[in-house]
Amino acid sequence: MVKWICQSVLMAIIVLSGCADDSPKVKQNLDADLILNSKFSIPIDRSHTAIRAIRDSVILSYDDHYISYRWIAAEEIKFIGSEKMPYDFFTSALTSPKQEVEIVFLEGLGKVNKRAVLSRNNIDYYILDVERGTKIYMLSKAVDFVVEISSKSLTEKEIEKIVESSKLK
Amino acid sequence: MDAISLDEKQEFREILQVIFGPQVRNWDINIRVLELFGTLIQTSDSCSRYMDLVPRPFVVGSVIKWVSKQAREYIVRHIKNSGKHYLVCLRVAGLSMKNDFYMASQGF
Numbered sequence A: 001m002v003k004w005i006c007q008s009v010l011m012a013i014i015v016l017s018g019c020a021d022d023s024p025k026v027k028q029n030l031d032a033d034l035i036l037n038s039k040f041s042i043p044i045d046r047s048h049t050a051i052r053a054i055r056d057s058v059i060l061s062y063d064d065h066y067i068s069y070r071w072i073a074a075e076e077i078k079f080i081g082s083e084k085m086p087y088d089f090f091t092s093a094l095t096s097p098k099q100e101v102e103i104v105f106l107e108g109l110g111k112v113n114k115r116a117v118l119s120r121n122n123i124d125y126y127i128l129d130v131e132r133g134t135k136i137y138m139l140s141k142a143v144d145f146v147v148e149i150s151s152k153s154l155t156e157k158e159i160e161k162i163v164e165s166s167k168l169k
Numbered sequence B: 001m002d003a004i005s006l007d008e009k010q011e012f013r014e015i016l017q018v019i020f021g022p023q024v025r026n027w028d029i030n031i032r033v034l035e036l037f038g039t040l041i042q043t044s045d046s047c048s049r050y051m052d053l054v055p056r057p058f059v060v061g062s063v064i065k066w067v068s069k070q071a072r073e074y075i076v077r078h079i080k081n082s083g084k085h086y087l088v089c090l091r092v093a094g095l096s097m098k099n100d101f102y103m104a105s106q107g108f
Helices: A002-011 A074-079 A086-095 A100-108 A156-165 B006-020 B022-026 B031-043 B069-082 B084-093 B095-105
Strands: A012-016 A031-036 A040-045 A050-054 A057-061 A066-073 A113-120 A123-130 A133-139 A145-151
Touching: A031 A057, A031 A066, A040 A066, A040 A145, A040 A156, A057 B095, A066 A074, A066 A086, A066 B095, A074 A086, A086 A100, A086 A113, A086 A123, A086 A133, A086 A145, A100 B031, A100 B084, A100 B095, A113 A156, A123 A156, A133 A156, A145 B095, B006 B022, B006 B031, B006 B069, B006 B084, B006 B095, B031 B084, B031 B095, B069 B084, B084 B095
Parallel strands: none
Antiparallel strands: A012 A031, A031 A040, A050 A057, A057 A066, A066 A145, A113 A123, A123 A133, A133 A145
């Protein structure tokens, strides 16, 4: 139990960037970076009220919603029955699913409105509106896992910030 | 609502462990988790071929009456009789829902 908690914490290091100023005239910088598995650096808002680190996820709670950041590695893709690497599985499943396992995965998302597919800083983004909110899948050929960001209510501004400011370490 | 007994929680926990893995051992099985489970089993058309539809008395609209102990017992029996293929199929369909289940087990 202690070992995997330590592993979870080590795998998700929150780096505080920017500085706080006590002057009431200066707006406090609430930005920080969440670094997953030492590879993906993703901007987050420091106004979260709680952080949950579990085996393969970090979940940040805010006043009225939570945002979940999960890394999906090859072992999990194998667990569901695909021999593909995460990058290939998600690219195929989210663009033109052919294998049954890819089709079933897509069905599991429920009704999907694909909002955007784009690339920035060597990262591919699949931004989906699903019944349970918004999902962003971050994929890169340079990394052997995929990041899934989920939230019931991600604003356009938050999505834009993730896309424009996330980077590979 | 009929309270979920410890035995029932354990039965659902065993089912969810096949779908999501050993971390389910640490989940609290509550009504929110069961409602999500209902969403999962009714979402995938491909998986449903491994299991017959939940009969009408246990469904209101498209929502399973999880508050009813009778409904819960029926679902557990039905799933166990459907065989492992069904649960393995749900494993795929549930890939995107794992953290939803975890947060539901935390009461969110």
